[in-house]
Amino acid sequence: MLQSNLTVLADKLGQYLEPSRVYTDYLRRIAWGTDASFYQKRPQIVVHPKTEAEASNVLSQCYQTNTPVTFRAAGTALCGQAISDSVLMVAGLHWNQFKVLDGGKKVQMQPGVIGAKINAALAPLGWKFGPDPATIASAMAGGIVSNNASGMNCGTHHNSYKLIDSARIVFADGSILDTASEQGREAFKKEHPEMVQAIESIRDDIMSDDALVQRIKRKYSIKNVTGFGMNSFVEHHDPIDIILHLMVGSEGALGFLSEITLNSVEKKSHSASAMVYFDSLRGACESIVELRREAFNETNAAELLDNFALKAVAESKYDTPDFLNDVHKDVTAVLFETFGDNQEQVDANIAKMSAIMKKHGLYRDVEFTQDAAEITNMWAIRKAIFPLAGSMRPVGTSCIIEDIAFPIEVLPQATIDLQNLSFKHGYDDAVIYGHALEGNYHVIFAQDFSTQAEVDRFDGFMQAVVDLVVGYDGSLKAEHGTGFGMAAFVEKEWGTEVYDLMKRVKNALDPSGILNPGVIINDDPFCHAKGFKPMPAVHDIVDKCIECGFCEPHCVAHGLTLSPRQRTAVARVMKTLETTGKEPEVLAELKKNYPYYAIDTCAADGLCKLGCPMGIDTGKYVKVLRAEGASSMDKKISDFTADRFGTMESVARFALGATDISRKIIGESGMGAITKVVRSIAPGMPVPLWTEGMPTRGKALPKTKTQGDIKAVYFPACLNRMMGTSAKHDDQRSLPETIVSLFEKANIEMVSGEKPKGLCCGQPWESYGHDEAADRKSDELSAWLLQASNNGEYPILVATTACLERMRRACDSRLKMYGPEEFAFEFLVDRLSINKIVDKIAVHPTCTTRKLGMAEKLADLARLCATEVVVPEKVGCCGMAGNRGMNYPELNEHGLRHLKEETKDKGCTHGYSVSATCDVGLTTHSGIPYKNILTLLDKASSRKQL
Numbered sequence: 001m002l003q004s005n006l007t008v009l010a011d012k013l014g015q016y017l018e019p020s021r022v023y024t025d026y027l028r029r030i031a032w033g034t035d036a037s038f039y040q041k042r043p044q045i046v047v048h049p050k051t052e053a054e055a056s057n058v059l060s061q062c063y064q065t066n067t068p069v070t071f072r073a074a075g076t077a078l079c080g081q082a083i084s085d086s087v088l089m090v091a092g093l094h095w096n097q098f099k100v101l102d103g104g105k106k107v108q109m110q111p112g113v114i115g116a117k118i119n120a121a122l123a124p125l126g127w128k129f130g131p132d133p134a135t136i137a138s139a140m141a142g143g144i145v146s147n148n149a150s151g152m153n154c155g156t157h158h159n160s161y162k163l164i165d166s167a168r169i170v171f172a173d174g175s176i177l178d179t180a181s182e183q184g185r186e187a188f189k190k191e192h193p194e195m196v197q198a199i200e201s202i203r204d205d206i207m208s209d210d211a212l213v214q215r216i217k218r219k220y221s222i223k224n225v226t227g228f229g230m231n232s233f234v235e236h237h238d239p240i241d242i243i244l245h246l247m248v249g250s251e252g253a254l255g256f257l258s259e260i261t262l263n264s265v266e267k268k269s270h271s272a273s274a275m276v277y278f279d280s281l282r283g284a285c286e287s288i289v290e291l292r293r294e295a296f297n298e299t300n301a302a303e304l305l306d307n308f309a310l311k312a313v314a315e316s317k318y319d320t321p322d323f324l325n326d327v328h329k330d331v332t333a334v335l336f337e338t339f340g341d342n343q344e345q346v347d348a349n350i351a352k353m354s355a356i357m358k359k360h361g362l363y364r365d366v367e368f369t370q371d372a373a374e375i376t377n378m379w380a381i382r383k384a385i386f387p388l389a390g391s392m393r394p395v396g397t398s399c400i401i402e403d404i405a406f407p408i409e410v411l412p413q414a415t416i417d418l419q420n421l422s423f424k425h426g427y428d429d430a431v432i433y434g435h436a437l438e439g440n441y442h443v444i445f446a447q448d449f450s451t452q453a454e455v456d457r458f459d460g461f462m463q464a465v466v467d468l469v470v471g472y473d474g475s476l477k478a479e480h481g482t483g484f485g486m487a488a489f490v491e492k493e494w495g496t497e498v499y500d501l502m503k504r505v506k507n508a509l510d511p512s513g514i515l516n517p518g519v520i521i522n523d524d525p526f527c528h529a530k531g532f533k534p535m536p537a538v539h540d541i542v543d544k545c546i547e548c549g550f551c552e553p554h555c556v557a558h559g560l561t562l563s564p565r566q567r568t569a570v571a572r573v574m575k576t577l578e579t580t581g582k583e584p585e586v587l588a589e590l591k592k593n594y595p596y597y598a599i600d601t602c603a604a605d606g607l608c609k610l611g612c613p614m615g616i617d618t619g620k621y622v623k624v625l626r627a628e629g630a631s632s633m634d635k636k637i638s639d640f641t642a643d644r645f646g647t648m649e650s651v652a653r654f655a656l657g658a659t660d661i662s663r664k665i666i667g668e669s670g671m672g673a674i675t676k677v678v679r680s681i682a683p684g685m686p687v688p689l690w691t692e693g694m695p696t697r698g699k700a701l702p703k704t705k706t707q708g709d710i711k712a713v714y715f716p717a718c719l720n721r722m723m724g725t726s727a728k729h730d731d732q733r734s735l736p737e738t739i740v741s742l743f744e745k746a747n748i749e750m751v752s753g754e755k756p757k758g759l760c761c762g763q764p765w766e767s768y769g770h771d772e773a774a775d776r777k778s779d780e781l782s783a784w785l786l787q788a789s790n791n792g793e794y795p796i797l798v799a800t801t802a803c804l805e806r807m808r809r810a811c812d813s814r815l816k817m818y819g820p821e822e823f824a825f826e827f828l829v830d831r832l833s834i835n836k837i838v839d840k841i842a843v844h845p846t847c848t849t850r851k852l853g854m855a856e857k858l859a860d861l862a863r864l865c866a867t868e869v870v871v872p873e874k875v876g877c878c879g880m881a882g883n884r885g886m887n888y889p890e891l892n893e894h895g896l897r898h899l900k901e902e903t904k905d906k907g908c909t910h911g912y913s914v915s916a917t918c919d920v921g922l923t924t925h926s927g928i929p930y931k932n933i934l935t936l937l938d939k940a941s942s943r944k945q946l
Helices: 003-016 027-030 052-064 114-126 141-146 182-191 194-207 210-219 231-235 239-247 283-295 306-314 324-325 343-360 372-383 385-391 406-423 450-471 483-494 496-509 564-580 585-599 620-629 632-643 644-679 718-722 736-743 762-766 772-786 801-810 820-831 848-851 855-865 890-894 915-927 933-940
Strands: 043-047 069-072 089-090 097-103 105-108 164-170 176-177 256-263 271-276 303-304 332-340 398-405 431-433 440-447 695-697 710-715 723-726 750-752 797-798 832-834 837-841 866-870 911-915 929-931 941-943
Touching: 003 043, 003 052, 027 043, 027 564, 027 585, 052 069, 052 089, 052 164, 052 256, 052 855, 052 941, 069 450, 097 114, 097 182, 097 695, 105 114, 105 820, 114 141, 164 239, 164 632, 164 915, 176 182, 182 194, 182 239, 194 210, 194 231, 194 239, 194 496, 210 231, 210 496, 231 239, 239 372, 271 283, 271 372, 283 303, 283 332, 283 343, 283 797, 303 306, 306 324, 306 332, 306 385, 306 431, 332 343, 332 372, 372 385, 385 431, 406 431, 406 440, 406 450, 440 450, 450 483, 483 496, 496 772, 564 585, 564 620, 585 620, 585 915, 620 762, 632 762, 632 772, 632 837, 632 866, 695 801, 710 736, 710 772, 710 820, 718 915, 736 929, 736 933, 736 941, 750 820, 762 772, 762 801, 772 801, 797 801, 797 820, 820 832, 820 855, 820 933, 837 855, 837 933, 855 866, 855 933, 890 915, 911 915, 911 933, 929 933, 933 941
Parallel strands: 043 089, 069 089, 710 750, 710 797, 837 866, 837 911, 911 929
Antiparallel strands: 097 105, 105 256, 164 176, 164 256, 271 332, 303 332, 303 431, 398 440, 431 440, 695 723, 832 941
C-alpha cells in the first residue's frame, strides 16, 4: 500500500472511529503485528472498532479502496491467520458482551468474549461452552469459531461447527446478514442474488457427485479444518445455513462475525481424571485405539504426552510426581477423563477403561482421582504443554507447532512414523502431544531461521509431514486453522477438484479478495517458509516468552498501551533493527515511544505471571528497564528519599493537610482543574491528577494502648500514616484508628514498639527498579518488626497487602505477618460479635491479594459483614500501582472502565479493598467511597458478650 493511500484511508477511517482507535505509528503497528504464531507482519493501519456499525464502515472503506483487511480477537492463533501487512481490525476488548439464553442452553456472544468467562457463567446452570481449546482462558469467541478450534473434550461432535445456532455476519462490502432473523435472511437473498446463487451452484455440483459427497463426509469424520468447511454443502441445503456454517473455520477470509450464538453442552455432574503412564508410545496409542473402539462412550478425553512433553512438564512450576525426573525415554503419559450422571456410572467407566489400559504395558498403576485440586493441576499441565515446551527452546529460536490428525485405526504406526520423521530431520527433541482420542496431534519443535540452510531444513520437514499425513489420508490441520503454515498444501490434501470448489467459495463471498488474503487460498508454494518472527535475546527474564498471549487477560495496560507480550515483541524488533542496522528511522521512533507505552504505563504488578505457564513476570523486566533508564540524579533522589523518609513522610502529611484546606475553599472540581492545567503546562513534572477520590491528611496511630489476653503487632504502613480517607466517605476515621477499635473490641493488646515513622517495606523504590534502596528500607523495617514482635513471637498485622507481599519476600523469615483478611479470620472474627450491615457493598481484590491467593478470603470476610457482596467480574488490576495511576491517570481509568457499571450502577453504596492508593482510583471511578476491609469489619462488629 503506498504511503499516500495509507494516509487517505487512515483519515477516512478516522471519520467513522475516534482517531485514538486508528493506529498508524510504527510501535503499535509492530506490537499488534505479532500473535502466538512464529510469523510476523507489520500492518499499515490498526483499527479498533467498538460496534458492528463501525466494523461495517471499516470494511466498506477497505472494499471501496480495494484494501486487504484481516480480523483479530485475542491473537492466540498459532498459524499466522491473525496478522496482516495491510489493515488489521481488532475485535477484542471492546467486544466482550454476552448473554446466556434459555437457562444456559444457548449463549449469544460478541467475538471478544474469552471462552473461560462463558464457562464461568454457564457452570452454575449445568451447562458448558462446547469448544474446549487449551487456550480457553485467553482465547476469544471470534477466534475460537473462526478457527473451529475444538480441544480436549469436544472432538467433532461439540465443536463450533456442530453447535453454531446463528450469527450476525459483516461481509467485505460492509453488508450485514442476521441468520437468526427470517426476515433478514429473505431480504439478504433478494439483495445479494449473485452470492446466493453462487453458493447454490456449488451445493448442487457437490450433491450431484455421490463419490465427492462420500469423500467429504469421510474427511470430516475426523477433525479437519484444512481449507473451507465443505461439509457445509453436504449437511445443509438452505444457502443461508450453508453460509453460516462456512464462516466456522474460515479464519476471517469470508466475513466478520460480529455476533455469534452457540448451543451449549450439558455439563455432567460427576467426573474423574487420571494421568496414566505407559511403557511405550506405541502401547499408549494402542490403548487409545481400543478405548475408542470398545469404550468410546466412557472415555471422554485421552490427551497424550510423549516423553519429551514429560521432560518439559518435569521442569515446570506445576506440581508433578518426582519419578518424572528419572523415567526412561519411551515412557508416555495419557491424561484420561470420564464423565457420568452419578458416582456409580463414573465408577463403572473407570473399571472398564482401566481394564483396557492394563493390556497395553503400564509403567505405573492406573490411579483415577476425583479430587478437584489434583484434577485442576493435571489439566493445567496439559493446557500448558505448548508454552512449556516452547520455553525449553534455545534462545533465539522460534517455537513451531503443527496440528494434524490421523484416522484412529492407523494411530499407533502413524505416531511412530511421525516421531521417526522428526528424528530424521534433526528434530531430536520434538514434542508430540494432543487429543489422541480423535487421532489429533500437535508437534512442537525449536527452529532457527537465521540461515537459509535452517529454513531449508524446516521446509523439508514440513514437506515430509505433509506427505506422511496425506499418505494416511489424514488432516493437515485438525483444529488450529489452516493459516499461512498450511495454505500451500490445501490442494495436496483435498485434490484439485475440491480445491477449485474452495476457490469458488472464496470468490462467491469475497469477490474482491480483500478478506485475509492468502490465509487459506494461496498460490505461493513457499508461503509457509517466509515472514518469520525475529526472536533475539533481549533479557533472560523474558527470553523464554513465545508470545502466546496467555498473559494479556491479566494485564491492566492491554488495550491502552502495550501488553506484556507486546512489550517483549517490540523489544525483540528493536534488538533486531539494532543488530542489522536496517530501518534506522523505524528504530528511532520505537526508541522514542517505547518508554511511555512499555515502561511508564506498566503497572509492574506481576499479574501476567499468573497467566504464564512459565511464570514469566514481565513486571520484573520493566523494573529492570526503569533502573537502566534512571539517571544519576534519579539514583541520588532515590537514596535521598530512602535515607530521609521520615522527613518526607512529614512533608507528605503536611501537603495533604494543605490540600484539605484548598479543597474546602475551591472544591474537588477546582483542585482537579488546577492539576490539569499544571500537567498540561509542564507534562514532565510529577504532578498527580487530582480526583474526588484523593485522600485527606492521615492521622498518626492513636496513643491509646489496648489491653487484651493476646498480643499482636500492628505495623501502620507509610501510606496509612500519610493518607486519610476519601472526603466522600461517611466514616472519616483513619485506618489506624479503626484498627485500634478492632483490637479493643477483640481484647487484643496492640504492641507498637518504637514509633514507626520513616519505616517502609521498600515497595515504592522497588517499583522504580531501585533495588538497593528498597532492600535498605526492608532491612530497617525487619529490624523494627523483630524488636516489636519479640523476635517473631507475636503475630503482625500488615493492613496493606502490597506491603505484605514485599515484606514476605524481603523481611526476616521468623516474622509471622498477616494480611488484613488473614489476620481477621485468624485473630478477630471469633472474638467479635458480627451483625451484617444491610448495605450492598463491593469488594476489590488487589493484585497482590490475587498473587498471594487471598482474593476469596477477602470476599468471604466481606460476606460475613454485609448482606450482599459484589466482586466485579470485569475488573482486575485497578492500574493505580502505587502512585503510577496518579501520574498516568489514563492507566487507572482504563483499568476501572467497567467498575461503575458493576458497582454503583448495581446498587452498591460502599466499596472495600486492602490498599490506600487503590482506594483513591476505586472511589474516583466507581462513584462510591472505598476503604480498607477492616473498616467494614469494625462497622459490622461489636465486643462479644461473655
